[in-house]
Amino acid sequence: MKRSIKLFSILLGISLFLITCRKEEYNLERALDKSEIKYSIVQDKSADAGGNTVILKNETAGTISMWDFGTGRSTNAVDTVHFAFKGDYTIKFAVLTGGSIVELDPVTIKVTEDNLNYVNDPLWTAISGGVGQEKVWLLDTDAKFFNGPLTFFGVNNGWLKEGNPWNGGANSTGCYGADCWTWGPDLTTIYADKMTKTDYGTMTFSLKGGAIFTADKKFEKVTQTGTYYLNSAGKTLSITNGSILRDYKPAKNGLRGISNWSNYTILSLDENTMQLGVIRDKDVDGEGLCMLSYNFISKQYSDNWVPEETGPDEGFDPTFASGKLLEMLTGNTSSGRMWALDAAGNPVDWIAKGKGWTKTAADSKTWGWNDDWDAIAKNSWILFDRLNGGMNYTLNQNGSFTRGIFSINQETNEITLNGGTLIQNPGHWMSPTTNKIKVIKAFPGKVESKGIWFGTSYDAAKDEWLAFHYIL
Numbered sequence: 001m002k003r004s005i006k007l008f009s010i011l012l013g014i015s016l017f018l019i020t021c022r023k024e025e026y027n028l029e030r031a032l033d034k035s036e037i038k039y040s041i042v043q044d045k046s047a048d049a050g051g052n053t054v055i056l057k058n059e060t061a062g063t064i065s066m067w068d069f070g071t072g073r074s075t076n077a078v079d080t081v082h083f084a085f086k087g088d089y090t091i092k093f094a095v096l097t098g099g100s101i102v103e104l105d106p107v108t109i110k111v112t113e114d115n116l117n118y119v120n121d122p123l124w125t126a127i128s129g130g131v132g133q134e135k136v137w138l139l140d141t142d143a144k145f146f147n148g149p150l151t152f153f154g155v156n157n158g159w160l161k162e163g164n165p166w167n168g169g170a171n172s173t174g175c176y177g178a179d180c181w182t183w184g185p186d187l188t189t190i191y192a193d194k195m196t197k198t199d200y201g202t203m204t205f206s207l208k209g210g211a212i213f214t215a216d217k218k219f220e221k222v223t224q225t226g227t228y229y230l231n232s233a234g235k236t237l238s239i240t241n242g243s244i245l246r247d248y249k250p251a252k253n254g255l256r257g258i259s260n261w262s263n264y265t266i267l268s269l270d271e272n273t274m275q276l277g278v279i280r281d282k283d284v285d286g287e288g289l290c291m292l293s294y295n296f297i298s299k300q301y302s303d304n305w306v307p308e309e310t311g312p313d314e315g316f317d318p319t320f321a322s323g324k325l326l327e328m329l330t331g332n333t334s335s336g337r338m339w340a341l342d343a344a345g346n347p348v349d350w351i352a353k354g355k356g357w358t359k360t361a362a363d364s365k366t367w368g369w370n371d372d373w374d375a376i377a378k379n380s381w382i383l384f385d386r387l388n389g390g391m392n393y394t395l396n397q398n399g400s401f402t403r404g405i406f407s408i409n410q411e412t413n414e415i416t417l418n419g420g421t422l423i424q425n426p427g428h429w430m431s432p433t434t435n436k437i438k439v440i441k442a443f444p445g446k447v448e449s450k451g452i453w454f455g456t457s458y459d460a461a462k463d464e465w466l467a468f469h470y471i472l
Contacts, residue, residue, distance in 0.1 A: 031098030032060065041091055041107050050113025054081045056091070063095035071211055072229035072238045073262065084118040085210050086111045119207055121232045126269050127205045134206035136299040137274060139245050141200065144305045145273050146295040147184040150194055153267070153291040154179035155279055159235040160268050174267065179289075200245040202299065213242050220246075235266040237276060244276055244294055257284035258292070267293050272301040312354025315441040315450070318413065325439065326391070326408055328447050329384040329415070336385025336392075339470040341423055342451060343369075343377035348430065349453070351440055352464040373425050380423045382470070395420055413439040415454075422454060422468060430466065432456040440467045448472055 038059040043051035058065040058077045067074040069081050069091045083089055088110050094103040116131050129135040139149040156177025174180070191197040201218035205211075205228060213228040226241030243261040257280040265277035277291040297305075320328075331337040341347050348364045349356040358364050376398050383394040384406065395402040395417075404418045417435045424431045434456055441453035451471035458465050 029062070029098045031100040032063065032095070032102060034102055034104065036060070037063070037095055037097075037102060037104055039093055039104065041093075041109065043109055043111075048113070048115050050086060050115060051109065051111050052083045052113070052115040052118065054083065054091070054109060055079075056081060056093075058093075058095065060095060060097075063097045066094040066096065066101070068092040068240075070240070071227045072240060082115070082118040083111045084114065084116055086114050087210070119211065121230075123232045123235075123266070123269055124207070124230055126271055127230060127237075127274065128207040128211075131207050134204050134208055134212075136202050136204050137245075137296045138202060138299055138302055139200045140273075140295045140297045141197065143187050144302060145297050146275075148187045148190045149200075149295050150185070150190055151275070151293040151295060152183040152185075153277060153293055154181045155289055155291050156180050157182065157277070157291055158265055158267065160275075195247040198247075200247065203245050203296075213239050215242050215245065217245060230266075237264045237266055238262055239264070244278075245296075246294060257282040265291065272298050274298075313351070313356050313441060315443045315453075316351070316354040318439065318442040318444065320410065320413070320442075320444070322410065324444065325410065325413060325442075326386070328442065328444065328452070329408075330386045330391075333386045336383050336387065337472060338381050338383045339452070339472060340381045341373075341377040342469040342471045343374050345469070345471070347373070347377065347469050349467050349469065350464055351453070351455070351467050352462055356441075356467075368428075368430050370428070372428065373430075376423065376425055382422065393417055393420065395423070397423060413442075415439065422456065422470075432468070438465070440465050 040055075040057045040059065042055045042057075044053040044055055045051060047053035054069070056067050056069070056074070056076075056079045065075050065077050067076070067079060070089045071081070071083065074081075088108055090106050090108045092103070092106045094101050119128075119131060124130075127135065140146045141149050154175075154177075156179045157174050158176045160174035185194065196219065199218050201216040203213070203215040205213060211228050211230075213224075213226045215222075215224045217224065224242035226239055228237060228239045228242075230237050239262055244264065246261075258278055259281050261278065263278075265279075267275035267277050269275070274296040275293045276296070277293045280290050280292055283289065329337060344361060346358050346360055346364055348367065348369050349358045350367065351357075358367060361369070379396075379398045381396050383396075385392050385394075391406050391408075393404055393406050402420045404420050406418060407416045408414070409416075415437050417437070419435070421435055422432045422437060424433075438455040438458075439452060440455040443450040451469055453467040453469050455465040455467045
């Protein structure tokens with residue numbers, strides 16, 4: 001396989017910048033002649049008999065290295081490159097010296113054997129599908145997984161080891177320096193101000209005979225074919241002769257502020273999703289430096305995506321056969337059932353138009369549950385029974401007992417406690433004051449594991465219930 005990649009044309013611009021911007025009285029050091037540049041390119045046959053491991057060394061002090069090894073690029077003085085696939089590879093080397101770029105003669109090496117260990121890694125498999133496979137990726141323009149196709153991070157954010165970079169608004173993971181934050185605008189904001197709503201095309205990462213990158217960029221009206229290299233340890237990705245799917249608006253955050261579209265920070269990557277970060281290194285319109293994360297989903301994930309159900313929660317507004325609600329509350333006729341608030345799980349919710357909001361005890365505390373409620377719930381319960389042919393309840397409110405009878409309206413699923421209420425937290429705004437409660441959600445056949453949600457107040461304007469979760 002023949003690899004011949006263009007030298008860094010952008011770095012020529014660097015040298016021109018240095019020349020045109022220097023003060024007249026400032027003299028750059030003498031540019032070295034080509035014959036004075038010392039470097040070595042050595043295949044380490046002790047590491048790989050096929051010559052897959054190549055050690056690059058710039059041995060000339062005072063120069064800046066510019067390596068182009070076909071599958072990627074580097075500016076390190078000393079670097080080690082691994083070629084997974086056999087073939088001929090052309091390595092180009094140049095140095096920046098005295099304000100000039102000096103190019104050395106290309107060196108072609110021959111790799112005689114495949115060593116697929118260099119691409120046999122979970123991240124290589126995630127991005128490409130594995131050796132001999134390829135995977136097609138799309139920008140998440142319809143928020144099928146992410147908030148949308150674009151997220152903003154601080155320049156020191158990186159691999160999100162624990163998945164989510166924020167916790168309660170404060171960054172807690174993926175931070176590798178002082179500038180760590182994130183902002184994920186919703187689709188309305190993205191398309192109003194940041195990106196164009198359009199079909200951006202596809203990009204493909206392949207491991208069929210090599211690490212090949214292709215992109216069909218419908219928005220930019222260009223097709224690109226190049227190579228890519230994924231650094232699993234450093235969580236970075238480099239693309240040669242191509243760039244990811246992208247968009248910009250000239251007055252806003254895009255190509256104007258980004259110098260390097262070859263190297264990316266991998267913020268997250270799994271079988272179905274990928275976030276690639278590129279640094280906006282120029283201050284555009286006073287918005288400052290940041291990392292733009294382009295959010296991708298695999299084409300397979302997109303093709304098989306099914307929108308989340310928008311209907312009511314499971315168990316909402318249940319229907320009971322005659323006598324079954326009474327049976328759920330009391331169990332058999334000879335004992336009764338004791339119910340307690342689900343303080344450790346999910347004790348309270350606002351159920352609007354059939355859908356709840358809280359999922360955990362922490363969510364409940366966000367909405368008003370507190371330590372006083374925890375203390376009361378620990379020592380309180382309500383017992384429903386049918387002893388002696390009656391319909392009885394006993395409320396233990398933190399050691400204080402109330403007994404009475406109850407009735408059920410089977411048409412409305414309402415329970416009336418004669419002379420009583422559910423467990424209270426006196427003085428707290430959520431504390432129930434009504435003796436008529438409604439079964440908002442129930443799960444016939446699953447009562448032992450899922451309990452019952454009792455609604456204690458209703459906001460007709462919002463079609464919203466304040467409901468407490470009781471479990472056996």
